[in-house]
Amino acid sequence: MIGKVNIGWTLGEEILFDRNMQIRKEMAVAETESCLIGINKAQLAIMQKGLLESGNEKDYFVIESILKGNYLIKD
Amino acid sequence: MQKNNIPLAYRSINKFNSTARSNTSRVIEAPAHPNDPELLCTEKVLPQNIEEEIKDGFFELKQKFKEAGPSSIYISHVVLHEKHPILKKIEVETLKKLLLESSVIYLSVGQILYRQGVQDAFVYIILFGKLLLQVPASYSKKEQQSYIPSANGTQDLIDQEDLESLQN
Numbered sequence: 001m002i003g004k005v006n007i008g009w010t011l012g013e014e015i016l017f018d019r020n021m022q023i024r025k026e027m028a029v030a031e032t033e034s035c036l037i038g039i040n041k042a043q044l045a046i047m048q049k050g051l052l053e054s055g056n057e058k059d060y061f062v063i064e065s066i067l068k069g070n071y072l073i074k075d
Numbered sequence: 076m077q078k079n080n081i082p083l084a085y086r087s088i089n090k091f092n093s094t095a096r097s098n099t100s101r102v103i104e105a106p107a108h109p110n111d112p113e114l115l116c117t118e119k120v121l122p123q124n125i126e127e128e129i130k131d132g133f134f135e136l137k138q139k140f141k142e143a144g145p146s147s148i149y150i151s152h153v154v155l156h157e158k159h160p161i162l163k164k165i166e167v168e169t170l171k172k173l174l175l176e177s178s179v180i181y182l183s184v185g186q187i188l189y190r191q192g193v194q195d196a197f198v199y200i201i202l203f204g205k206l207l208l209q210v211p212a213s214y215s216k217k218e219q220q221s222y223i224p225s226a227n228g229t230q231d232l233i234d235q236e237d238l239e240s241l242q243n
Contacts, residue, residue: 007126023192025210028188028207029187030186037202038200
């Protein structure tokens with residue numbers, strides 16, 4: 001086991017920041033009954049672009065900083 | 076990543092190098108340009124019952140006048156926005172949009188979200204539950220794969236044995 005993640009964490013965000021990690025390097029398996037939301041990275045990019053265009057920079061940077069932060073912590 | 080069973084939320088804040096460091100923060104040291112912001116991370120302890128509170132926002136919808144038939148799950152964006160450590164930070168309208176664009180995935184104990192070696196274009200946010208990140212023992216040296224950038228900028232997936240034979 002290389003790690004354990006729960007509420008407050010994201011999974012798979014490395015595909016947004018590292019072109020060498022487009023293929024999963026690990027397996028993610030539920031230790032308890034779990035629920036997640038999954039968004040395609042292209043859809044996420046469109047959504048974030050929409051946030052910037054609508055002037056909602058705050059949400060853009062919140063999403064970006066959470067995903068980037070989790071990626072760097074796991075790195 | 077997770078210590079004990081205490082649910083933790085992780086807050087990352089970018090601060091410039093000149094900013095004073097908090098004693099309670101862990102500093103991620105990474106080679107970077109001197110003018111790059113540095114990443115400070117703090118661990119925030121969440122209420123013990125946070126997951127139960129989030130589960131309170133899940134409702135099963137059934138047809139009113141038929142005993143049998145399909146049911147669907149409704150997830151309250153209001154509860155998620157109030158309780159979830161990540162989703163509470165964005166506007167309700169952004170959260171609604173995120174939920175519309177996302178797939179909801181339920182996993183039973185032992186179910187696999189994704190396997191090693193697969194290409195998966197999804198980013199996931201955990202609403203509740205715990206997942207283990209594993210490199211299976213069966214994923215031996217023989218099966219380990221390396222990524223070699225090809226001339227056209229894409230990446231080719233090759234077996235470790237092939238890589239070694241290429242290097243020899």
